[in-house]
Amino acid sequence: MLVEEVMTREVISLPPNEKIETALRLLHQHHIRHIPIVNDDHEVIGIVSDRDVRDASPSIFEETAQPAELDKELKTIMSHPVITVHPLDFVEEVAGIFYEHEIACVPVTQNDKLIGIITEKDVLYTLIQLTGIHEQSSQIEIRVENKIGTLPKVTNVIGEYKLNISSVFIYPDQKDPSKKxxxxxxxxxxxxxxxxxxxxxxxxxxxxxxxGITE
Incomplete structure (x- = not known):
């Protein structure tokens, strides 16, 4: 599945000279966790998370906290450079990026312009759809020899019972490299x-x- 099929296209973004207070308000208002920071050409130059804003905001437990902290510009707290993906990238690749870089969101760009955003929640939902777990179905796991032609032989057995296959996943057997x-x-x-x-x-x-199932 491609990124363009699951990404959010209506992206809230802000310029780097906008105030932290504005980002805080938008995060709460739209129930989002990330805001891409863009320049005048709509190119992504940074990203701000709810944690970045929270850490930069005055604590409600500090009597001496200064609201002026919220007047600081977003460029003072944004993360940069930013990892981005293309709309024709695969969602599985994005999952790898999230895992490798320990992030939860990436902007989607085309011709260097921001056109969307994809989050870990989007990826997780997509993987759930790919597994077919949302449908009424049963899961069967089998260990087979890692040989050419094995998969169609197994699917033929299932096909004899006129049953649809919602999903198929194949991964190496951790105990025996010669099997899947x-x-x-x-x-x-x-x-x-x-x-x-x-x-x-x-x-x-x-x-x-x-x-006793074989009896």
């Missing part, structure tokens, strides 16, 4: 016939692991 784990989500609430057929074909079903 295939996770299917199939549209049925009774996966027992499929599990029994997979076992009879010699596939190792890891989940659900039901004793």
């Amino acid at each position: 784990i295939i996770v299917f989500r199939i549209q049925t609430m009774n996966p027992m016939p499929v599990i029994q057929a997979l076992n009879q074909k010699g596939y190792e079903v890891l989940w659900p692991n039901i004793p």
